[in-house]
Amino acid sequence: SMTFLFCKHLYQRLVREAVVSTQSSGSSGINAEYGEKSSSKLQDKAWDKAISMAKGEKQKDNPELIAKSIKRKEGQKKKSKKEWTERVGGQKKAQKERQKKRQENIQKRLDGKKGKRK
Secondary structure, eight states: OOOOOOOHHHHHHHHHHHHHHHHHHHOTTHHHHHOHHHHHHHHHHHHHHHHHHHHTOOOOOOHHHHHHHHHHHHHHHHHHHHHHHHHHHHHHHHHHHHHHHHHHHHHHHHHHHHHHHO
């Protein structure tokens, strides 16, 4: 099966759908309001869910779990951003040190040549 990549808007859509599905399953008068079409759609959804659960597929219909995964992914992004900025800063520092050492070596070499001339 396809892996579920992190996209915040997809997770938010899943949360909205999960909330709507929990609200619609909780309302008892839905058949009276919308007739048989809605009840058959609800039954189809229920069967689809049951079949996917039987296959062992992950169920992405729990708003709490989805919100928790959004928070976890945001934390991962924040952590990796922090690590990246530290890495870039470390690279710049190392580059400056190498340039300084190079300049010192060049100066030492020039001073050595001046000493031999005299």
